Amino acid sequence: MRIRFRCLDVSALVATATLSLILSSAHAVPPVEAAHLQRQVNVMGTILFLHVEAPTRQVALAASEAAVQAVEGVERRLSTWRSDTELATLNRHPAGAELALWPELSADLSAAVRVWQLTAGAFDPGIGALVAV
Secondary structure, eight states, rough: EEEEEEEEEGHHHHHHHHHHHHHHHOOOOOTTEEEEEEEEEETTTTTEEEEEEEEEHHHHHHHHHHHHHHHHHHHHHSSOSSSSHHHHHHHOTTSSSSOOOOOHHHHHHHHHHHHHTTTTTSOOOHHHHHHHH
């Protein structure tokens, strides 16, 4: 089974990178070209395109739904388009004051740093302030 993602907006790359890391730990199933499924999801201020190839339509639908739920979970933690996310709470927190991070947010931020390191800074999770200007 294969799942491919494509985003229209660079700001959604954090979600895509995080989701790719999450799904890369899943066990791979040899690709069989029996069922193809495409979905579009509005998330993090952009459109995410999903293309799923799986042995059966039922497996493709289940994988598609799992991917959408994972992306929506990332949005609930990381979106800068919403004020009720864990990242928004962190961003509002006074600089220098202690804040216990949620375990998943901590993992997401660690993954973003890993992608930043792997791309030699080409992917910059801290670019939001520059983009806002």
